[in-house]
Every structure is written in structure tokens, then in C-alpha cells.
Amino acid sequence: MPGPVFGHIPGYPVGSHFENRAELAKAGVHRHIQAGIAGTAKEGADSIVLSGGYEDNRVFGDELVYTGYGGRDPVTKRQVSDQPFDLWNHALARSSLEDLPVRVVRGEGHRSPFSPRRGYRYDGLFMVEEYWHETGRSGFGIWRYRLRKLPEQWIDEDAELSERVW
Secondary structure, three states, X not given: OOOOOOOOOOOXXXXXXXXOHHHHXXXXXXXXXXXXXXXXXXXXXXXXXXXXXXXXXXXXXXXXXXXXXXXXXXXXOOEXXXXXXXXXXXXXXXXXXXXXXXXXXXXXXXXXOOOOOOOEEEEEEEEEEEEEEEEOOOOOEEEEXXXXXXXXXXXXXXXXXXXXXX
């Protein structure tokens, strides 16, 4: 798999809709079928997907507090151990330190009024403003990342949308 691609992906404006993770990967908007973070520890994270995977996420319109990866039971989806500070968690920290933009995709599985009713929607470029380690709701150590949307990114009127977002 090629390295991270930072910024918008040509041909996929803010508001672009995708039916599933395979379409996201094929377009290059988010290259992982399963993982919520794409990128490398060495180069940074270029995209994340919000799909309801972690109980500690806090999602607002242009700001979100994203929970890193790891420590979650794949069957119950509950946090069962501490998250490591390696791989993708380190990639998001690198994006913060190097001021690299991160594409944010919202999925239907995330309980938020800002999520699409179906499929996945590319919501634009965000910056990782800060990151920290804390104890999550389940009592395990988690990595947190505060992201804020870059200004002046509007949804393309011609993009295929599952709903209107302003």
C-alpha cells in the first residue's frame, strides 16, 4: 500500500458519499477497509473514519475528540485493555506535531446528528490540535485527539449526499 496522501483527493469534494468502506478505499479517501485510522507512524495519519467504534468519541460539527485505536474486543466492541502508543495512534500524533491535515469521513454507524443516514460521507480536512492519554469510560488507558475542521470547506452542491450538512 502506498504511503499517506495528505489533503483532498482529486475528484472527491467535501460531501462526497460512498456506499461502503470498499468504495472509500478504492477512491483513496480512506484506504483501510477495517481500520479507522490510515497513515504511518513515520509520516502521519492522512484520514480517519468515525463509525461508532469507540464509546469515548465526542463528535460535534467542526470539532471532534477522537479515540485512538486498540484495546477493543472485536466481538463485543467494548474496551478491554489499554491502547498502545504505536502505529496509527502515533500517526495521528505525528499529524499534530507536523501540522498535517487529516481527511475526516463520517459513517452511518456513528450516533451523531452530524453522521449520514446511510453509507459514508467525506466531511473535509481537519487539523489535530492536540492529543493526550487518559482513562476512558471502561477504565482503560486511551489516546485522545482533538481535531478541528479547517475553515472555508463547504459541501459541493454537485456531490452525492445522503443528507444536507451545514
